[in-house]
Amino acid sequence: MFPVDQIRNDFPILQRKVNGKPLVYFDNAATSQTPQQVIDVIVDYYTNYNANIHRGVHTLSQEATDKYEQARIILQKHFNARNPYEMIFTSGTTHSINMVASGFSKLLQKEDEVIVSALEHHSNIVPWQMLCEKTGALLKVIPMNDEGALKMDVYENLLSEKTKLVFCNHISNALGTINPIKEIIEKAHNVGAAVLIDGAQSVPHMKIDFQELDVDFYVASAHKVCGPTGIGFLYGKQEWLEKLPPYQGGGEMIETVTFEKTTYAGLPHKFEAGTPDICGGIAFGAAIDYVNKIDIDAIANYEQELLEYGTEKLQEIHGLRIFGTSNKTSVISFNVNDIHPYDIGSILDKLGIAVRTGHHCAQPIMDFYNIPGTVRASFAFYNTKEEIDILVEGLKRAISMLS
Numbered sequence: 001m002f003p004v005d006q007i008r009n010d011f012p013i014l015q016r017k018v019n020g021k022p023l024v025y026f027d028n029a030a031t032s033q034t035p036q037q038v039i040d041v042i043v044d045y046y047t048n049y050n051a052n053i054h055r056g057v058h059t060l061s062q063e064a065t066d067k068y069e070q071a072r073i074i075l076q077k078h079f080n081a082r083n084p085y086e087m088i089f090t091s092g093t094t095h096s097i098n099m100v101a102s103g104f105s106k107l108l109q110k111e112d113e114v115i116v117s118a119l120e121h122h123s124n125i126v127p128w129q130m131l132c133e134k135t136g137a138l139l140k141v142i143p144m145n146d147e148g149a150l151k152m153d154v155y156e157n158l159l160s161e162k163t164k165l166v167f168c169n170h171i172s173n174a175l176g177t178i179n180p181i182k183e184i185i186e187k188a189h190n191v192g193a194a195v196l197i198d199g200a201q202s203v204p205h206m207k208i209d210f211q212e213l214d215v216d217f218y219v220a221s222a223h224k225v226c227g228p229t230g231i232g233f234l235y236g237k238q239e240w241l242e243k244l245p246p247y248q249g250g251g252e253m254i255e256t257v258t259f260e261k262t263t264y265a266g267l268p269h270k271f272e273a274g275t276p277d278i279c280g281g282i283a284f285g286a287a288i289d290y291v292n293k294i295d296i297d298a299i300a301n302y303e304q305e306l307l308e309y310g311t312e313k314l315q316e317i318h319g320l321r322i323f324g325t326s327n328k329t330s331v332i333s334f335n336v337n338d339i340h341p342y343d344i345g346s347i348l349d350k351l352g353i354a355v356r357t358g359h360h361c362a363q364p365i366m367d368f369y370n371i372p373g374t375v376r377a378s379f380a381f382y383n384t385k386e387e388i389d390i391l392v393e394g395l396k397r398a399i400s401m402l403s
């Protein structure tokens, strides 16, 4: 049995009331909640060893540097990167993608092609559109089907020697679809293209092995996996990180500076200009330790149970349609008849239930289904079946008020 009652005690926020009702937090795909173990690490940092890293000879600076570099190693081990310096700390997924897109503006030429999937978050579309505008490269799209899965046969036809880059999320935030990234990577490599995987939604839900995937770039944010906002990572294979130019100039990223010429520092510092989110990096490491202590496979199994239970219960509601029905994680995106998602979300909030409504930063998916948006309930390992029952009751109430 998954020890969910015990786990819930780790999350102080789950004790609070919203609009007089116990909080039911089903917006985990937007951001996850923070366990006491991670909060303690943040408090400890500012209480005991807040200092700038890498430059100082004094004790606090050395302690902060050690903890920050240890966090990098926690991430390296967790994702099985070959080297710690292939893990670059960034401010999050969006920042990481922009770093790679900006770097590729020096590597792409007119008529080169890049491929994106139809299931992307805007942050994995817009930077590449900007890149194509700058370089004259062409953007091609892997289409999706009604179940919310990518059409892999079309993908194969899009690939050619002109393809230089493929980018795709591991899991869609809007629908929860798990994409066949191993196959996507293999096929791209067959034509010599590099692949960036947006792992913002996969890192909280499954074990990921960068070397086994043979992925070129992989990016994610801490705040979706029990860590704080403002910190994330860019993983890149060493050979790629060496090929890309630095993203920002500043302190920390240089080896020598004169007004005639500056030489850049080695990895990872080349991509970490300025004072980073030191506390955030350390807390990110603590968050990964926390989920590993529970066991990420046990988390995945329990979340699948919640998904099955939630799907079954929600489908009993007359007029409710679920979007995205292929192999997926614990995300249920739905609409009821033609009631606007926003109206449902507002009533649920009055009942203490937090869901997300709207296009979920994935307008192309909403256009595909010809809808303005959906209501999205996304479950984490600290949610329960009882909370799903509360959602179902709340929905019935909302529907009767809005119909």
Ligand SMILES: *Cc1c(COP(=O)(O)O)cnc(C)c1O
Binding pocket: 029, 030, 092, 093, 094, 095, 121, 123, 124, 169, 171, 172, 173, 198, 200, 201, 221
């Ligand atoms: C949340 C999310 C992002 C953006 O992450 P930020 O932390 O806001 O930078 C990108 N892609 C997917 C799939 C996401 O779920």
